[in-house]
Amino acid sequence: MNVATSYNKIGTVYHKQGQYAEALEYWQKSLAIRIRVLGHDHVDVVALYNNIGSVYKAQGQYAEALEYHQKSLAIRIRVLGHDHVEVADSKYNMVELYVQQDKTQEARELLILECHYIYAQVYGADHEETLDAAR
Numbered sequence: 615m616n617v618a619t620s621y622n623k624i625g626t627v628y629h630k631q632g633q634y635a636e637a638l639e640y641w642q643k644s645l646a647i648r649i650r651v652l653g654h655d656h657v658d659v660v661a662l663y664n665n666i667g668s669v670y671k672a673q674g675q676y677a678e679a680l681e682y683h684q685k686s687l688a689i690r691i692r693v694l695g696h697d698h699v700e701v702a703d704s705k706y707n708m709v710e711l712y713v714q715q716d717k718t719q720e721a722r723e724l725l726i727l728e729c730h731y732i733y734a735q736v737y738g739a740d741h742e743e744t745l746d747a748a749r
Contacts, residue, residue, distance in 0.1 A: 618647035622662065629669060638669045655693050660686045660700075667707060676715050683707045699743075702732035706747070 625640035645662040652658060667682035687704035694700055706729050712721035730747035737744050 615647070615651060618644045618651070618658075621647070622665075625665065629665070629672075632672075634669045634673050638666060641665050641669070655689050660689050660704075663689070664704070664707065671711060671714070676711050680708060680711050683711065697732055697735055699732060699736045702729045702736075702743075702747075705729050705732075 621640045621644035625637045625644060628634070628637035628640060641662055645659065645666065648656065648658050648662060663682045663686040667679045667686065670676070670679035670682065683704060687701065687708070690698065690701045690704050705724055709721045709725045709729065712718070712724065725747050730744065733741065733744040733747050
């Protein structure tokens with residue numbers, strides 16, 4: 615696992631530097647190790663799916679980004695249930711992708727109907743996350 619952690623940290627550095635191909639390479643290596651060692655439904659696997667999705671998003675590869683955010687979402691729903699805040703966070707990542715693609719109807723439906731509901735249940739109606747999701 616130390617190797618997977620090192621790959622993850624290297625990928626993070628590359629991502630912060632805008633070197634997306636290198637970030638993707640190291641995060642894919644970390645992902646392969648973590649899936650082999652921890653299994654598909656581990657929180658570290660979810661985090662890497664989100665990281666990889668963010669690289670694809672930054673590169674404008676929205677279909678690939680959506681694929682990885684959907685993988686993250688599926689695991690979170692399976693492990694945490696539909697109404698968990700981390701499920702809303704995964705959906706919010708997808709909202710951002712839709713917004714960047716000018717798919718405002720899809721973004722709005724996902725944000726208002728799903729994210730806002732979960733945030734309101736978890737944080738309350740006046741919390742920053744809830745209010746942001748209502749916009």
